[in-house]
Amino acid sequence: MRITEGPATSMIVCSCNVLSDDDIRAAVAESDDAVRHAKQVYGCLGCSAECGRCARTIKSIIDEALGPCAQSCCAGCPHSHTVAANDETAEPAEFALAAC
Incomplete structure (x- = not known):
């Protein structure tokens, strides 16, 4: 709104x-x-x-x-600069979220 x-x-x-x-x-x-x-x-x-x-x-x-993108960008939104969850070189999720 x-x-x-x-x-x-x-x-x-x-x-x-x-x-x-x-x-x-x-x-x-x-x-x-x-x-x-x-x-x-x-x-x-x-x-x-x-x-x-x-x-x-x-x-x-x-x-x-x-x-809604404002809240979800750390959870796989296309605007996110975090690495995809299926990437083996990615950091564990708890660290990726802390970086946002």
Whole structure:
């Protein structure tokens, strides 16, 4: 569920870089890598964090944009950077999850 109901509206999340929630969702959707942190969003959008007050909100928007994938990426999601469970060279599962 989106933060707002009704007609789509854009909300400025980062006033230092004038980034909207739509900018953040687009960066998550268009990235080839799994975007998980505010720093990655800034990199995708060609800017950097200034005061950092928006980091929690950006993380919430990232989690919302990824949906169920946000919780399951360490459990075999295609966006996961962990090695497949059937790979004999992989670390035991408890260590792979701790790295996420």
